[in-house]
Amino acid sequence: MDFRLTDEQRQVEEMVRALARKEFAPRAAQVDEESRYPEENHRRLAELGLLGMLYPASFGGSEAGPVAYTIALREVAGGCASTGVGMAVTNMVGETIYRFGGEEQRRKYLPMLSGGKGAGAFALTEPGAGSDAGGLSTFAREDGGHFVLDGSKVFITNGAHACVSIVLALTQKSPRKISAFLVEPGTPGFNVGKGERKMGLKGSDTVSLSFEECRIGKSAMLGSPGEGLKIALSALDGGRIGIASQAIGIARAALSAATEYAKDRRQFGQAIGDFQAIQWKLADAATEIDAAQLLVFRAACLKERTVPYSKEASMAKVFATEAGNRACHAAVQILGGYGYIREYPVERHLRDIRVTTIYEGTSEIQRLVISRALNR
Incomplete structure (x- = not known):
């Protein structure tokens, strides 16, 4: 069994370690003290191709792969943990869109995420549905060529800085079927709550999201109905x-x-x-x-x-x-x-x-x- 990193993985390790130690670590205490979202750190991650590490270059990614990604995230978190969690969720959202999204969704959102136009958010947790993910109550009802979302989400990382959020919602109550949707900021009826005051990771963005008669096109569904x-x-x-x-x-x-x-x-x-x-x-x-x-x-x-x-x-x-x-x-x-x-x-x-x-x-x-x- 060979435990050695490839040349490419070692280059990622060296590059990101230098970035984290020289740029992120020196201001991590200030970010924590001020509970400030470090936008300058996320811009640097985008410049170095670290926000789209899990999908191909044809969609704006760096296609570094899961092993290189874990190395990069480890180094970023060692310098500034708040920056690390934002990086992690943005990469997760991008990979999920790549794996389950249609061509148009990929072309639209993946370059935005990897290019730092905004973060990615994953809206699953609700006030009454944490570990029991299948127990969520946010509902998306069909209305002609649209879905109308109603409900709320809590503890959503990157929620206030996301250019797109993956939102999980019921589309059928009996039998229960959950579907996933891509929702953009500024959509009428979609509101972002105030930031949570947390014990740690104070520079990460953690908010509640609410949906009140939030109308989105059917093209916003990610994957197939009931696949959420x-x-x-x-x-x-x-x-x-x-x-x-x-x-x-x-x-x-x-x-x-x-x-x-x-x-x-x-x-x-x-x-x-x-x-x-x-x-x-x-x-x-x-x-x-x-x-x-x-x-x-x-x-x-x-x-x-x-x-x-x-x-x-x-x-x-x-x-x-x-x-x-x-x-x-x-x-x-x-x-x-x-x-x-x-x-x-x-x-x-x-x-x-x-x-x-x-x-x-x-x-x-x-x-x-x-x-x-x-x-x-």
Whole structure:
């Protein structure tokens, strides 16, 4: 088994690592402090072809592939986690449109997404439908040559900056059928709520969306009628590899900060990194992060080979996000009181990584997916 990256993948790693460390990381604390959407970061991602990594150049993408994408997202998240999640959802939306959209939809939206004309949003979660995605209540009724959307969505990443949102809605109540639609900002009846005040990822855009007699053409349907849940679950499979990569990037940044601090901080006449208690915390974190990376690469390789990878994606997400949380917790502990103040980055890393065990499928849902696969 060859664990070496290809020349192209290594070039992506080097390019994005330099970008994240030189441009994103230095302003990440300010982005967090001001709860500011870093538009300049997203412009840079577009310039370097990092917002359309999962579809062909004929539609404006860079067709780098799932493995290169996970590497790029890891590096971006290590520099600025808020930028990473925006990048992740935009790539997921673009890939979903490419896979399930018609030629006209692809030609219209994919160059916009990859070119940074706007982000992509994925509107699935509702006030009464979180982990139970099939329990959504937003309804799209047919009216001549149109559909009319009514309902609301919550916790939608990129919602206020999206040039297109994939919206999941019921199109038949009995038996229940869910369909997917492409909705543009400015459509009458489509409103964006205020930004959420969050624990972490404060530079990401998280809003509610409401639809009140929102009329869209039938051409706005993505895929076939009743195919919405299939589209959503397929998108989330790939998205989970991305969130795992995001967690690894944040955890690696926290581990790096803790390691450097342990070399410099002296107590009892020696560097605290010379104490076994600290050494073991760092060793455990490093081991779990590397194990998480291997799980992510396995899932991404399966996806790149176009073979089923749902179980492996869930394994990667649950392990990487939980291991990443442990690593960030350990980093704060190693820095002690300094880890608890904003002068050092580890408290931000801990706040930013916490949500990775929640969004795009909680840890509990990942274990459900894995156990069902084992029992087939």
